[in-house]
Amino acid sequence: MKKIIVPGELVSSERKRPGDHVFLQNGRMYSDVLGILDDRPGEVSVVPLEGCYAPRRDDVIVGVISSEKATGYMVSLNSFTQSFVSKKDVREQMKPGFVISARVMDVNEMKEAELSQVRVFFGGEIISVSPVKIPRVIGKNASMLEVLKRGTNSTIMVGRNGWIWAKGGNMPLLISAIKKIEAEAHFENLTIKLQDFLALSNKSVRPQMPAMPAAQGGLRPQLGKIGDNKMNEDNAAMKPEAEALGKNGMQDDSDESDSNGY
């Protein structure tokens, strides 16, 4: 089990760079949230277990159009403010209630994002999970996402903001599978557990796992770095909408890239 820490708890007394959710006080470093410790050689950070979404550049999100303005649309995306997409960046006419996926191009000091590369989705539904659990829903190399798609035959688009658009297939099963991931996100070997869970509920799933590295359990979460060569390779293999994960969240092992799916 990974180490869970509370706000105000000391995370390291070594000289390191304070990463996400770590602050310096009187020469020592503390966590500012309830989360999982990620202590690495050069940097220490905390991955929060709870919290709403804070937009980051390059994130792909799933949002809902909330209103139309003269030059663009306001989009709700499970954050504490809404974001904006310019009409110039959208091909079709949109209306409030439309579900979209989009990329975060820029974020200002007020945490309002400018969105682009918009796709509209029709039908289906939105499943909401805590944004910090999203990397687990995707999995290393999109492994978990594959397991979900095969196990339910649903079309799935995962937003880094915690909203997942899905359509078709065995929706109730997908929803319970996602809720299971959310509840057990801080445990090891989650992909295998989900495979078994889906196989049990749905005998047609064949346990086909993508190649996993040798060592599994007991490893600390490692964060992907943007610009890694391996990541670019994987990116090319994915559809254009699939985006690399930002530096965020809990993953199983290694620093591979993940796609948002679809």
Next chain:
Amino acid sequence: MISQFLDLKTDKVLQSIRDGKRLDGRKLDEYRPVSISKDVSVNAEGAARVRIGETDVIVGVKMLPMKPFPDSPNDGSLSVGAELLPIASPTFETGPPSEESIEIARVVDRGIRESKCIDFKSWGIVEEELAWNAFVDIYAINHDGNLFDASALAAIAALSDTKIPKLEDGKVVKGEFEGKLKLSRKPLLCTIAKIGNSLVADTTFAEERAQSARFSVAVTEDEYLSAFQKGGLGSFTASEIDSAIDMALKNSKDLRKAMKD
């Protein structure tokens, strides 16, 4: 919760109900699991906490000796209040009671009062001077629909368990009690919603957003109806009301079972 997000869910609810199903798999006339607990507040003379699904309501009863009304010098009285705490939902705000909470309080009150389950004359203490007043206060702790039924059930559960404080010279002796409040009947509220053309019992928050109207009826164990309340902008036909009453009579039996445990 963003309203656009909820609107999407509302559409799902409407679609689902048209197919005769509910999002959580229940039948149209089925209640969510009900649980009642009593360990709420030592300072209350009576209290109960009711959970129906994720809806969570607490009711506390205070018995205070007060001066009776001049026109009924031997009678005690009942007063029901409700607060939809901002704790319970992002849609509730701080401030004086909203019209929503006032409606809930008054409907629960009516169900109890009109069933004649309390003999107010027996609550007199000293003629013209002192009589028992029961203050029933309802607090919503989590809103996932059907606050009406949860509040009424909690109110009756609390009243059934209410102790009468011991009096000495018209003053309450703290911590000492003499007997329990008697209810000759236990009226329970059952609310049926109209979603599309279907009648649905025990609505969740999302289902309430899809409903066009609701109808609450208070039912006693001897199958009398002690209150009606239609709410919402939509309407019911007479036969829909008949069906709703049948549904209520059936469902109240199950709610009563929960009280016994």
Next chain:
Amino acid sequence: MAIKKKEEKEKTEKKKSPKSEEKLEYVNKQGKRLDGRTVEETRPIKITVGVVPSADGSCYLEWGQNKVIAAVYGPRECLPKHTASPYKAVVRYTYRMATFSVPDRKNPRPGRRDVEISKVSAEAFEKAIFTEKFPNTAIDIFVEVLDSNAGTRIAALTTASVALADAGIPMRDLVAGVAVGRADGHIIVDLNKYEEDAPDAVDMPIAILPNSEEIVLLQMDGLFSKKEWQQARQLAFAAIKNVHALQKQALLKKYENSESAEKPEKTEKTNGSDVQ
């Protein structure tokens, strides 16, 4: 409940309640208080995290007879807009007591005490929360007291702290506190209702950020000497360490096993009277 006629009532003698006549021994020769505690012990505390599904974070806490529920919504849009700050989140704390939480019925309308407690508590959390991270938003903390027996504002603060952590709101530290004071000349921790009514009673609620021991809430009712204040402060800080440990335990417990994430009905049973 028989009706007495008016004349009968006038015949009954007025008897004084025995309790108000005897002198209470608040701390006996064995160092035990009326309820058996030592001067340093707090009453038992039970904390459950995540009890209101609609809220972003929530907590239910029992502290002695006190029962409190807290819910946090936010950061969210700050309305009315003119109350928002472009530099930071606005922290709004609403402390209320249920009508049946007290022996006599409490008027449901908020009184001046409720307003004052809400204000000083919001100020305590302003210091703890990294409000600069969320400009133009509001962080709403709602606390409802369901049952009370002295020390409710501290119990409320302690509960709210856990609810904030449960909501994932970045903070410098949890806020933990205790009410200390004096009864019959003895400095004691966590007064109960009887002790609050002692003739020489002093009631001093104090809350700190445990790491730095910065005091974020401090109020006092009564007459204290400087020396007594220092004694009290020392006892308080020790007791607060315990309270803080219980808060942490409750938060960790939520993630202990997968079952706990579904319906956290489990309560954190602890004996809050251990002094470390």
